[in-house]
Amino acid sequence: MGAAREYMRSRERVGAQEDHLKDLLLRGLSGDGVAYHAFLKALSAFLRAFLRGRLARVPDEVEDLVQETLLAIHNQRHTYDASQPLTAWMHAIARYKMIDFLRRRAGREAMNDPLSDDDELLAASDEEAREARRDLATLLERLPDRQRLPILHVKIQGLSVAETAKLTGLSESAVKIGVHRGLKALAAFVRK
Amino acid sequence: MKTDALIAMLATNAAPVEAGVLLRRYVLALGAGLAFAVLLMAVVLGVRPDLPEATRLPMFWVKVALPLSLLAIAIAGAVRLARPGVAIGRVPAALPVPVAAIWILSAAALVAADPGQRIAMLLGDSWLMCPLNIAMLSMPVFAGVFWAMRGLAPTRLALAGAFSGLLAGSAGALVYCLHCPEMAAPFIGTWYLLGMAIPAVAGALLGPRLLRW
Structure with a gap:
């Protein structure tokens, strides 16, 4: 019971x-x-x-x-x-x-x-x-700039996509894709 | 990086997720793959010249029904395997049904036929090329569904690869029906199945390598 x-x-x-x-x-x-x-x-x-x-x-x-x-x-x-x-x-x-x-x-x-x-x-x-x-911050350093900079500005410093685009000279969609692909690439680094 | 820092990073400016990603990927993969396969068939093999007359024969539709039913089962399996934690359930149990149906038809046709005709019914005029052509025509959809699956998250990689391969193989066989003049059930029940099995086995072998995430 x-x-x-x-x-x-x-x-x-x-x-x-x-x-x-x-x-x-x-x-x-x-x-x-x-x-x-x-x-x-x-x-x-x-x-x-x-x-x-x-x-x-x-x-x-x-x-x-x-x-x-x-x-x-x-x-x-x-x-x-x-x-x-x-x-x-x-x-x-x-x-x-x-x-x-x-x-x-x-x-x-x-x-x-x-x-x-x-x-x-x-x-x-x-x-x-x-x-x-394993330090993810170190792995982040290994990403190419087109992925590393969007992650740094958008995800770590908390800037908006538009601000990041202005800062890096990338287009807004390139910033979004950079974040997305960068986090996938980070996951792939971890697996190795 | 500490876990809390990682969490903060992932949550910062996380973009809203669009719904229906799975459906979009599969519609695109299957649509583009089938279009390429039809083009490949038309250019390399050619549409059978008597196609309009053939579509009036029941056997033509029996021939179409085999890959079409396997395609439906393969899609049901693949979309379940593409998502973590979704059980595949009874989908694999449906696979023997169309196979058994074509084999029963084949057996009936062979029994009814003149003994001297039986080998000819089995081999037709194209038994060797049939599986190879189906495997060739499956390649565009094969590339498409592996692309679709790589953007999702299968956790049973060999099985997900096998269902993706079967999906491609049955789509290839479906397109091959537009070229192939063979109309005997024993031929369909042997060489069509073999042709669809080639990409399915290839998918099972490549799955663990190509679909890992």
């Missing part, structure tokens, strides 16, 4: 969270930046817990993967259909990115020496586990 009631209550909680997140995302997709920020913030917390539970052996890579998955969800946000459960969509992306990460990692470890037991022990006690090891 008690267990069943507890189960129903947790189902209701998940359902309420799903509705709340979905509302934020849909508002974000129609251009509400504040709602979109709140969506990504809440999503990152769920992702961190989800990935930490599944990547217990590599805790210091969890934050890298949280960032990679956030970037993927942002780049693929046009594939979300409002009639679809949001949890299924987010879960499928997180799972895909995690499997991709594990495959890459298995490939790397096959080439390099595997971690010794001592290293694993140290890694597990690392206080800085929430710092990403």
Whole structure:
């Protein structure tokens, strides 16, 4: 009895969270930046817990993967259909990115020496586990100017597309395309 | 870059997302791909001269129905596989239906035929070129649907590639019906299927490489 009631209550909680997140995302997709920020913030917390539970052996890579998955969800946000459960969509992306990460990692470890037991022990006690090891800001520097400058001005400094166009001499549509392609290219750098 | 900085960056000036991206990409891919395939067929192979008369024969429409039904199933599968978290459901279970139908027709035709005619019904005049031509005519749609899929987010890459390849193969076979003079069910049930299978297998093999994101 008690267990069943507890189960129903947790189902209701998940359902309420799903509705709340979905509302934020849909508002974000129609251009509400504040709602979109709140969506990504809440999503990152769920992702961190989800990935930490599944990547217990590599805790210091969890934050890298949280960032990679956030970037993927942002780049693929046009594939979300409002009639679809949001949890299924987010879960499928997180799972895909995690499997991709594990495959890459298995490939790397096959080439390099595997971690010794001592290293694993140290890694597990690392206080800085929430710092990403791979720095996206450094990867951003590697983008060509036509993508890097639009991202720098529009996404980091918060200038409008028109202001960025004036500043860089690019057309407004080139600025928009630069942001879009630059974030895709960033996701591709991360995968390598 | 800390995660909060990344979140701030992604949310800053995030442009509104246009609805209907999937539909637009597939309509464009299939429309342009089919147009190129028809052009390719007309230029390289030529439209069959007796096409108007052939369209009055039921067998012509049976021949068209096989790739057309597979095309419908492949589209249903591809658009589901293009979105994360959408189950493909019973779509693959529909695939054997048109195949079984053409094989039952083939068996009936072979049983009814004179034993000396059976090999001729199976091989026709073009058994070797048929699968190769279908594979060739599938190439424009193949390029189109892989472009469409690359702009979306498949998570089962080999399966998504296979359905994209089948979509291209069945579109190619559909266009090939405008050229091909063969009208025997055993021929269609063998060489058309083989021709459509070539891009489907190619898609399954290329999917993990081309569709990764």
